[in-house]
Amino acid sequence: MSASIHIERASKVYDGAVRAVDRIDMDIREGEFFALLGPSGCGKTTTLRMIAGFEQPTEGTIRVSGKDVTGVPAHKRDMGMVFQNYALFPHRTVRENVGFGLRMRGIDKATVARKVDRALEMVSLSAMGERRPAQLSGGQQQRVALARAIVIEPRVLLCDEPLGALDKKLRQQMQFELKELQKTLGVTTVFVTHDQEEAMAMSDRIAIMNGGRVEQIGTPSEIYNRPKTRFAADFIGDTNLLSGKVVERDGGKVLVVAEDGFEIPGADHHPGGVVHAALRPEKIVLHPDESDAPCIVRGRIDSANFLGDSILYRIALPKGRHVLARAANTAHSRMLPPGAMTRLDWQPSDLVFLAD
Amino acid sequence: MSEAATAPAALTSDDAAPRRTGPNALAWLILPIALLFALFFVLPISLMLLMSVLTGNPMFEQGVRFTPENYIRFASDSYNWEVLWITIRIGLSTTLAALLLGYPLAHLMARVHSRTGHALLLIAVLAPMLTGIVVRTFAWMAILSDTGVVNATLMRFGLIDRPLPLLNSETGIVIGLTHIYIPYMVLTLNGVISRIDERLEQAATNLGAHPLRAFWEVTLPLSVPGILAGSLLVFALSISAYVTPLLMGGFQFMTLPLLIYQQISASFNIGFAAALGIILLVISLALVIGYNRVLGLLSGDRDLT
Numbered sequence: 001m002s003a004s005i006h007i008e009r010a011s012k013v014y015d016g017a018v019r020a021v022d023r024i025d026m027d028i029r030e031g032e033f034f035a036l037l038g039p040s041g042c043g044k045t046t047t048l049r050m051i052a053g054f055e056q057p058t059e060g061t062i063r064v065s066g067k068d069v070t071g072v073p074a075h076k077r078d079m080g081m082v083f084q085n086y087a088l089f090p091h092r093t094v095r096e097n098v099g100f101g102l103r104m105r106g107i108d109k110a111t112v113a114r115k116v117d118r119a120l121e122m123v124s125l126s127a128m129g130e131r132r133p134a135q136l137s138g139g140q141q142q143r144v145a146l147a148r149a150i151v152i153e154p155r156v157l158l159c160d161e162p163l164g165a166l167d168k169k170l171r172q173q174m175q176f177e178l179k180e181l182q183k184t185l186g187v188t189t190v191f192v193t194h195d196q197e198e199a200m201a202m203s204d205r206i207a208i209m210n211g212g213r214v215e216q217i218g219t220p221s222e223i224y225n226r227p228k229t230r231f232a233a234d235f236i237g238d239t240n241l242l243s244g245k246v247v248e249r250d251g252g253k254v255l256v257v258a259e260d261g262f263e264i265p266g267a268d269h270h271p272g273g274v275v276h277a278a279l280r281p282e283k284i285v286l287h288p289d290e291s292d293a294p295c296i297v298r299g300r301i302d303s304a305n306f307l308g309d310s311i312l313y314r315i316a317l318p319k320g321r322h323v324l325a326r327a328a329n330t331a332h333s334r335m336l337p338p339g340a341m342t343r344l345d346w347q348p349s350d351l352v353f354l355a356d
Numbered sequence: 357m358s359e360a361a362t363a364p365a366a367l368t369s370d371d372a373a374p375r376r377t378g379p380n381a382l383a384w385l386i387l388p389i390a391l392l393f394a395l396f397f398v399l400p401i402s403l404m405l406l407m408s409v410l411t412g413n414p415m416f417e418q419g420v421r422f423t424p425e426n427y428i429r430f431a432s433d434s435y436n437w438e439v440l441w442i443t444i445r446i447g448l449s450t451t452l453a454a455l456l457l458g459y460p461l462a463h464l465m466a467r468v469h470s471r472t473g474h475a476l477l478l479i480a481v482l483a484p485m486l487t488g489i490v491v492r493t494f495a496w497m498a499i500l501s502d503t504g505v506v507n508a509t510l511m512r513f514g515l516i517d518r519p520l521p522l523l524n525s526e527t528g529i530v531i532g533l534t535h536i537y538i539p540y541m542v543l544t545l546n547g548v549i550s551r552i553d554e555r556l557e558q559a560a561t562n563l564g565a566h567p568l569r570a571f572w573e574v575t576l577p578l579s580v581p582g583i584l585a586g587s588l589l590v591f592a593l594s595i596s597a598y599v600t601p602l603l604m605g606g607f608q609f610m611t612l613p614l615l616i617y618q619q620i621s622a623s624f625n626i627g628f629a630a631a632l633g634i635i636l637l638v639i640s641l642a643l644v645i646g647y648n649r650v651l652g653l654l655s656g657d658r659d660l661t
Contacts, residue, residue, distance in 0.1 A: 054558055075561040075570075087555040091577050100573075101563030152563060 002188045003065040003155035004030045005051060010060030011212075012046050020046040022212035023060065028190060030065075033182055035191045035199040038209035038235070044192045045160055047209070051190060052158050053077045064155065075104075080149030080187075081158040085165065086141045088133035094120070094144050095129040101152035119151035122181065139170045146178070150185060157182070157189040163198065175202055196236050200224065208232045224280075228355050233278035238312070240279040240323045242351075255351070260319045262297040265348050276354040281312065281326035283350035287343040288336050295343035299323070301336050311335055315342065401637070408630035426631035436615075440635070443611040446526060447595040450533040454541040454590045455583065457534065462545035462582075463575070467554065481542050489536055493603045496532045497523060500604075524606030532600040537593050541586040548582025549575070581651055588647045592640045612636050 005028040012021040021043040028034045036044035049055040051062060053074030061070045069077060080101070088097050095116055102112045120126045123143035133141055142162060149157060162178070163171045179202050182189050193199050199206050200220040208215040208223065208231070216223055216232045227233035230241060242264075244257040255264040255277065264277075287295065299315040302322060306329075313325045313336065325344065336342060407413070408427070414420040430436045465477045484492065499505045500522035507519040522528050552575055560570035598613045605611075610618075612632060619629035 052558075052562060054562075073561070073567075074558070075564050075566055077562075078564070079562065081559070081562045083555050083559060085553070085555070087553060087559040089556060089559070089574055100560065100565075104560075104564035104569065148559075148563070 002031045002186055004028060004188065005156065005190070006063040006066075007047070007051075008061045008063070010047075010050060010057040010062060012043070012050060012055055013058040019212050021050070021057070024209075024212075024214050026207060026214065026217065028188060031186045031188055033179070033189045033191065033202060033204045035193060035203035035206045036209060037193055037196060037199040037206050038215075039194060042209040043212040044194075044209050048158055048160055048190060048192045051156070052079055052081050078152070078154055079156045079158055080152055080154035082142075082145045082149050082160065082162040084161045086133070086145040086162075088141055088144055088148070090133055093130050093132060094125065094136070097133065097144055098148045098151050100148065105152070115151055119147040122150070123147045123177075138166055139174065142166065142174060146181070150181070150187070154187065157185075157187045159189065159191045161192055161194070164193075164195075171198070178202065200236070208235060210235070226352055227278055230276055230278070230354050233352065233354060238281050238324050238326070240281065240284075241276060242279060243274065243276045246273065246275055259321050260297070260317050262317070264296060264351060278352045278354055279323075279346065279350060281324040282310070282328070283346045284323070284325035285345045286313065286315075286325055286327060286336065287345065288340060289343065291343075293343065295345045297344050299342060299344055301338050301340045301342060303338055304335055306335065315344065404630045404633050406630075407627055408634050410627060413626065426628045429628060430631055430635065439610045439612055439615050442526075442609060443595050443613075443636075444639075446529055446533065446601065446609075446611060447591045449526070449530045450537065450594040451587045451591045453530060453534040454538045455587060458538050458541035458586070459545060459583075462542045463549055465542070465546045466550035466552075481539050484535065485539050489599050490603075492536060493532050493600050496528070496535065497603060500528055500531065523604065524608055526605070526609060528604040528606075529601050529609060532604040533594045533597055536597075536600060537590045540589045540593065544586035544589060545579065545582040548579050548585075552578045580654060584647055584650060588643055592643065595639065596636060 005026070007024060007026040007028075009023045009025060010021060011019060011023050013019050024043070024047065026047075036047055038044050046055060050057050053069070053072060053076075057070060061068055063069065064077070089100065092100070098119055099112045099116045102115055107115075116129075117126070120129060123146055125140060125143050125147065128136060128140060128144075133144065136144065142165075145162070159178075163174050166174060175198060191199070191202065203220060205217060205219055206223055207217045210231045215235075216228045218226070223232060224236055227236065227239075233239045234241060242255070242257050244255050246253050246255055249263065255275065256262075257264065258274075287293070297317055299317045302314040302316045304314075305312045308329065310329050311327045313327065315323050315325055317323060323344070409422050409424065410420050411423050411425070412420045461477070461481070465474060465481075468474050468477065497504075501507070502519035502523070504523070506522060507516075510516045511519065522531070556574050556578070557567070557570045560574045561567055565573060595611075596613055597611075598617065601609055601611045602614060612635070616629045616632045616636075619625045619632065
């Protein structure tokens with residue numbers, strides 16, 4: 001019994017002045033894994049808390065499966081939430097924690113016991129039922145919180161940075177498990193995170209938030225390959241932001257990068273005026289020679305960081321601007337030493353023009 | 357570091373007795389308070405205990421010997437039991453009133469988010485403590501007397517024909533004591549409740565519990581240590597109160613502290629007064645021990661590992 005969520009022009013204003021959330025619109029589809037991604041203070045947690053019913057939007061509406069729930073109190077919304085620090089009841093056993101929501105629904109003891117057993121099995125904690133939360137590791141507590149939220153078969157699963165407190169290895173493992181579980185259950189999931197890799201790895205779609213507004217909503221690949229705003233381009237992965245003017249040149253249009261004056265072809269579809277564009281480091285192809293062969297721009301290697309799977313170069317362009325370029329670490333690749341001159345090239349279509 | 361460094365040296369040295377490194381130089385700083393404690397607590401209580409089992413004062417009398425007489429006298433007179441029961445009853449009523457009135461306030465204080473709001477509530481709780489007990493008791497006497505604000509108002513509106521016996525009654529004593537000792541309850545509870553993560557209540561409502569149910573299932577059980585500690589404090593204070601039972605009770609209600617004073621000042625029976633003091637002390641002590649046991653059971657159950 002999954003649900004869709006529609007948020008229409010919702011705002012949350014604190015103390016009449018601070019706009020934590022500023023007229024956002026979101027359509028979260030049934031069964032979708034939807035991430036709210038952004039830096040701290042961007043309004044993602046407030047948005048989640050408004051969906052959960054812990055906060056009332058100052059204006060705008062929230063509808064669940066078409067029904068307006070804006071004024072409905074939290075305990076009547078039928079949503080399961082996993083809190084940042086799990087918020088497990090310390091005075092109750094794991095079984096009692098997981099069974100709490102069922103008990104509040106007045107379900108008989110035998111059914112509660114059966115469902116709790118199944119939920120604990122799902123998160124592989126069957127042996128821990130009689131323990132208290134304090135006797136469990138962080139990862140186990142996380143699983144209990146998850147079991148407690150899904151056992152009530154909620155219409156929506158809400159997660160507030162649920163993996164934030166775990167170390168990297170465990171977090172990765174939990175990402176897979178959570179994603180797997182979400183697929184099995186088919187429950188609409190709204191997932192708040194500030195970790196872009198986590199959002200990319202787990203989500204069907206991502207909403208990038210900044211300063212209380214939604215910057216872009218799209219699939220991970222859309223957001224990575226076709227960011228719409230400078231913030232979106234910059235927040236997800238490494239990126240080179242270029243700005244300049246589009247001018248006519250030999251019948252086509254080129255982008256003249258403001259500071260350096262080099263020209264980038266392929267701006268045909270773009271109107272004149274000052275524009276911004278993003279270029280991913282891995283799209284830049286480096287030719288390590290000083291020949292006169294044609295290229296977009298030349299530069300000098302400033303530093304080279306070996307990252308294991310790739311090498312990240314910081315390259316100084318003639319007028320002092322720096323760009324990042326990433327080269328895959330293949331069998332026959334060799335690291336370019338700092339100080340070496342190189343030619344930089346890329347496909348014109350890899351340059352993404354941004355809205356602002 | 358220095359202890360770890362000297363320990364092996366002490367073991368290998370020819371010195372048979374290992375050198376003692378003092379616990380911590382800072383520990384000596386408790387010396388003044390330890391002396392104060394010995395002088396003004398251990399000594400008087402020891403003297404009181406001694407006096408309660410002697411036939412007289414050995415400083416002034418000859419042939420003083422040990423005797424259980426004072427305790428036998430207490431146990432054999434039903435009047436003393438009556439006094440003890442009144443004392444405990446007043447203590448229990450005061451504790452209950454302070455808990456019922458104080459809990460909502462402590463909860464509000466713990467959950468108020470604005471700094472100003474919290475500060476105002478704290479001032480409201482603490483301000484009465486800045487006035488003397490006698491002053492506050494007299495204020496209550498003015499409010500609760502037969503011609504006082506409460507009775508006058510109720511009679512004016514025709515709700516009652518005769519003034520309610522608010523003053524010179526057990527009710528009056530409990531009202532006065534509750535007012536005086538409620539800050540101890542509120543502050544103790546506030547300390548415990550503010551440490552309960554608000555998200556636990558939110559988690560409960562998210563799982564379908566009405567906010568009142570969430571309070572009952574989560575907040576209340578987690579604040580039991582505070583309830584016990586606050587109750588213990590208020591009970592111990594109110595059974596040993598002197599001024600308020602005296603003034604609010606109109607000299608008609610005999611509590612243990614009043615009886616002790618009477619035995620010393622009117623009857624000059626210091627031995628019996630000492631025995632009464634010891635009985636009062638034993639009650640408080642039994643409560644503290646009981647409290648620790650209950651808390652130990654609770655936390656043992658919770659496995660705070």
